[in-house]
Amino acid sequence: xxxxxxxxxxxxxxxxxxxxxxxxxxxxxxxxxxxxxxxxxxxxxxxxxxxxxxxxxxxxxxxxxxxxxxxxxxxxxxxxxxxxxxxxxxxxxxxxxxxxxxxxxxxxxxxxxxxxxxxxxxxxxxxxxxxxxxxxxxxxxxxxxxxxxxxxxxxxxxxxxxxxxxxxxxxxxxxxxxxxxxxxxxxxxxxxxxxxxxxxxxxxxxxxxxxxxxxxxxxxxxxxxxxxxxxxxxxxxxxxxxxxxxxxxxxxxxxxxxxxx
Amino acid sequence: xxxxxxxxxxxxxxxxxxxxxxxxxxxxxxxxxxxxxxxxxxxxxxxxxxxxxxxxxxxxxxxxxxxxxxxxxxxxxxxxxxxxxxxxxxxxxxxxxxxxxxxxxxxxxxxxxxxxxxxxxxxxxxxxxxxxxxxxxxxxxxxxxxxxxxxxxxxxxxxxxxxxxxxxxxxxxxxxxxxxxxxxxxxxxxxxxxxxxxxxxxxxxxxxxxxxxxxxxxxxxxxxxxxxxxxxxxxxxxxxxxxxxxxxxxxxxxxxxxxxx
Numbered sequence: 001x002x003x004x005x006x007x008x009x010x011x012x013x014x015x016x017x018x019x020x021x022x023x024x025x026x027x028x029x030x031x032x033x034x035x036x037x038x039x040x041x042x043x044x045x046x047x048x049x050x051x052x053x054x055x056x057x058x059x060x061x062x063x064x065x066x067x068x069x070x071x072x073x074x075x076x077x078x079x080x081x082x083x084x085x086x087x088x089x090x091x092x093x094x095x096x097x098x099x100x101x102x103x104x105x106x107x108x109x110x111x112x113x114x115x116x117x118x119x120x121x122x123x124x125x126x127x128x129x130x131x132x133x134x135x136x137x138x139x140x141x142x143x144x145x146x147x148x149x150x151x152x153x154x155x156x157x158x159x160x161x162x163x164x165x166x167x168x169x170x171x172x173x174x175x176x177x178x179x180x181x182x183x184x185x186x187x188x189x190x191x192x193x194x195x196x197x198x199x200x201x202x203x204x205x206x207x208x209x210x211x212x213x214x215x216x217x218x219x220x221x222x223x224x225x226x227x228x229x230x231x232x233x234x235x236x237x238x239x240x241x242x243x244x245x246x247x248x249x250x251x252x253x254x255x256x257x258x259x260x261x
Numbered sequence: 262x263x264x265x266x267x268x269x270x271x272x273x274x275x276x277x278x279x280x281x282x283x284x285x286x287x288x289x290x291x292x293x294x295x296x297x298x299x300x301x302x303x304x305x306x307x308x309x310x311x312x313x314x315x316x317x318x319x320x321x322x323x324x325x326x327x328x329x330x331x332x333x334x335x336x337x338x339x340x341x342x343x344x345x346x347x348x349x350x351x352x353x354x355x356x357x358x359x360x361x362x363x364x365x366x367x368x369x370x371x372x373x374x375x376x377x378x379x380x381x382x383x384x385x386x387x388x389x390x391x392x393x394x395x396x397x398x399x400x401x402x403x404x405x406x407x408x409x410x411x412x413x414x415x416x417x418x419x420x421x422x423x424x425x426x427x428x429x430x431x432x433x434x435x436x437x438x439x440x441x442x443x444x445x446x447x448x449x450x451x452x453x454x455x456x457x458x459x460x461x462x463x464x465x466x467x468x469x470x471x472x473x474x475x476x477x478x479x480x481x482x483x484x485x486x487x488x489x490x491x492x493x494x495x496x497x498x499x500x501x502x503x504x505x506x507x508x509x510x511x512x513x514x515x516x517x518x519x520x521x522x
Contacts, residue, residue, distance in 0.1 A: 070340055074335035076339070077338065077340075078338040083416065085362045085363055089365055095363075099358070101346045101347045135364075152351050155343055
């Protein structure tokens with residue numbers, strides 16, 4: 001089985017052009033088949049504010065009303081996605097910018113309204129494995145932003161970490177899939193206040209203990225849930241690291257957290 | 262040879278959701294292979310103004326500085342392009358939203374700086390015929406916005422009418438290509454002030470006479486130059502009509518202008 005990298009990049013790297021360029025240098029030289037999934041950083045909130053669109057939150061989670069969805073389309077699918085695609089071509093990496101709506105690659109279900117109406121938010125329903133595979137076979141790197149659709153004409157906002165893990169799971173039937181989350185921390189930290197307290201190898205049982213002890217940063221929990229879910233469902237490996245560390249991914253000097261079952 | 266429709270839609274249709282929905286109903290039911298190219302309407306200028314970005318013009322032509330290009334990416338490649346793709350899927354038409362940067366489908370050259378620096382504006386250099394054809398073979402409709410790239414990492418603003426004619430020319434080697442410009446007039450008008458003075462068939466020689474007599478609306482000249490260029494270079498037919506008329510394209514009742522050499 002050939003190896004496929006599914007690399008998610010998020011956090012501050014997205015908004016800092018020099019950091020993004022350095023990351024893309026490393027991404028473009030990564031040997032073999034690869035898929036990039038990117039978050040949006042804080043640019044969408046900034047533009048929404050400038051356009052006079054109120055940012056609505058419920059218990060730390062964003063409510064995506066129609067206007068907020070439009071800003072997500074503008075920033076994620078337009079500005080960021082296409083900039084990344086153009087920059088990859090300048091690095092001799094043929095790429096195509098995608099949302100889940102394109103070629104119906106990722107269908108989602110609009111989240112049902114219960115106590116809270118999160119608006120235009122979708123949970124992944126189906127990944128089009130053959131569609132994504134058709135680009136890989138042409139040595140073309142799919143670049144996904146965190147938007148999906150419901151086949152009813154609505155675009156939906158979907159968590160980028162989840163998109164990355166769902167794509168990795170779907171593609172693991174065809175490839176030895178390696179899922180890598182790149183962000184602005186060095187990995188999963190033993191002590192959230194100590195940047196250098198990276199746990200090199202985190203097992204599912206230790207993660208469960210950490211959850212019980214509440215010793216894990218709450219912001220990391222969805223990412224880790226996605227990661228372990230991917231491992232359980234057949235993804236070959238899952239790694240969480242700083243965007244700077246991607247270049248050392250297959251080196252002895254690599255610093256980051258590898259997850260194990 | 263199979264027939265391929267290359268349909269450009271622009272003008273006010275783009276900004277009016279009900280008009281756009283009606284147009285997409287007609288587009289989706291058009292039998293056979295098809296490519297959609299869309300303009301941006303006036304939404305980019307509106308958003309630029311809200312974001313405090315000055316619209317710079319030189320003799321009626323827009324100067325695309327870095328900030329203006331970013332707005333074009335947001336509105337054309339993000340908001341409009343992906344909305345169209347989602348809406349086409351709701352009409353059982355599999356579609357993929359594209360810029361020229363995606364899969365390197367349209368390479369352009371940044372317009373050289375002479376008396377005026379138009380900024381991030383590109384003239385089409387090469388169309389990837391096989392790349393575009395690969396979507397058509399999968400019954401997937403490419404939806405292009407008017408952005409290209411230079412392979413050096415820069416996205417470029419490119420005239421949507423020109424993109425449509427260049428795609429039609431490139432694809433005419435593989436298909437009997439029919440280029441249709443849909444906008445908010447009923448066709449080429451004999452008298453620009455008389456909405457109903459549509460010329461049903463316009464020959465190149467008559468067009469040249471009209472140019473000499475200055476009896477053609479100046480805004481129509483680039484569209485007509487693109488159209489006749491396409492015919493000369495092997496495109497099977499070129500039609501200019503109102504977006505409403507698309508549904509009657511192959512009917513006796515069709516109203517619009519067909520061009521002839």
